[in-house]
Amino acid sequence: xxxxxxxxxxxxxxxxxxxxxRCSPRSxxxxxxxxxxxxxxxxxFLIQYYNGEERAKGNILERFSAQQFPDLHSExxxxxxxxxxxxxxxxxxxxxxxTYEQFFGPGTRxxxx
Amino acid sequence: AQSVTQxxxxxxxxxxxxVLLRCNYSSSVPPYLFWxxxxxxxxxxxxxxxxxxxxxxxxxxxxxxxxxxxxxSFHLTKPSAHMSDAAEYFCAxxxxxxxDMRFGAGTRxxxxP
Numbered sequence: 001x002x003x004x005x006x007x008x009x010x011x012x013x014x015x016x017x018x019x020x021x022r023c024s025p026r027s028x029x030x031x032x033x034x035x036x037x038x039x040x041x042x043x044x045f046l047i048q049y050y051n052g053e054e055r056a057k058g059n060i061l062e063r064f065s066a067q068q069f070p071d072l073h074s075e076x077x078x079x080x081x082x083x084x085x086x087x088x089x090x091x092x093x094x095x096x097x098x099t100y101e102q103f104f105g106p107g108t109r110x111x112x113x
Numbered sequence: 114a115q116s117v118t119q120x121x122x123x124x125x126x127x128x129x130x131x132v133l134l135r136c137n138y139s140s141s142v143p144p145y146l147f148w149x150x151x152x153x154x155x156x157x158x159x160x161x162x163x164x165x166x167x168x169x170x171x172x173x174x175x176x177x178x179x180x181x182x183x184x185x186s187f188h189l190t191k192p193s194a195h196m197s198d199a200a201e202y203f204c205a206x207x208x209x210x211x212x213d214m215r216f217g218a219g220t221r222x223x224x225x226p
Binding site: 101 | 145147149154155156157158159162164203207209212213214215216217218219
């Protein structure tokens with residue numbers, strides 16, 4: 001158990017819909033990262049938040065957004081969903097930045113029908 | 114930007130045999146290098162990391178990796194494979210100056226009895 005929790009575990013929705021994925025980091029970790037893992041794209045970094053502020057952006061689509069709340073939990077919002085958005089979405093946390101070990105949550109499997 | 118290439122998407126070894134998973138990186142500045150393992154239906158877990166100092170890094174579960182700057186490589190090895198080592202392995206690179214982490218495409222390790 002990494003100490004990072006993600007909800008829900010599975011999510012099935014239809015094209016055009018909007019969903020929210022939730023992540024609670026390990027106690028004491030200030031950084032939260034979101035990753036997308038799919039068969040064709042592999043594991044891709046989406047976005048990082050540090051202590052409530054956006055710190056880094058990767059290959060995140062404009063239809064996707066995220067935020068980190070004062071209690072340090074984070075949400076990833078995916079809108080206008082397309083079939084190609086079906087993937088595993090991982091949240092990870094670390095004490096600070098990218099040079100620290102990241103602790104990964106179990107992931108949310110999103111299926112868009 | 115930095116990048117990482119994992120040679121071989123699938124590697125199969127016999128139980129007790131040497132495990133060698135290859136990773137080459139590209140970075141214009143000294144990188145931080147990581148190996149993560151992903152067991153089925155789980156998130157990623159750090160095996161080991163190289164930041165600075167000793168180039169031979171020992172990790173969990175008997176794995177080790179050697180940073181070779183001249184070869185831009187960070188290959189992962191284990192002297193004797195166990196059935197429990199069957200998983201997907203990801204090499205990753207980050208650079209302190211860049212708020213980013215790049216993962217390789219992954220190598221699926223199969224261990225035959």
